[in-house]
Amino acid sequence: MSDIYKNFHTETIEGFEVRLRFEDEDIPPNELFDDERDLQDIYNGNVTYLCAIVEVFKCGVELGYTTLGAITYEWHKLEDFIKDGFRDMAHDAIEEAKDKLAELRAIA
Secondary structure, eight states: OOHHHHTOEEEEETTEEEEEEEEEOOSOGGGTOOOHHHHHHHHTTSSEEEEEEEEEEETTEEEEEEEEEEEEEOGGGTTHHIIIIIHHHHHHHHHHHHHHHHHHHHHO
8 A cells, every 4th residue: 555545634633633544444345345336346446445544643642543444435536535534533533532631631
């Protein structure tokens, strides 16, 4: 997988550094997709078949993350995921990060 997908998008949200990256999906597509056209698009390379990972950092320490597997996008439209799925994933991972920060403050 290209390095560009390992650090696809980074931005600061609510004071956290939020990173989006992609990895190859481990689950075979035929276990998740029933439509033969979808499978052919994946196997023929017409669409990407990936797992999206959003990680949340504060001062370089990872405090939250979330994943969404089995996503498919055309290679040239993968940036659309920032509009389509990234925001919701970032929100969930930030909430986890806030909870972890609260736990750390409680024991400090």
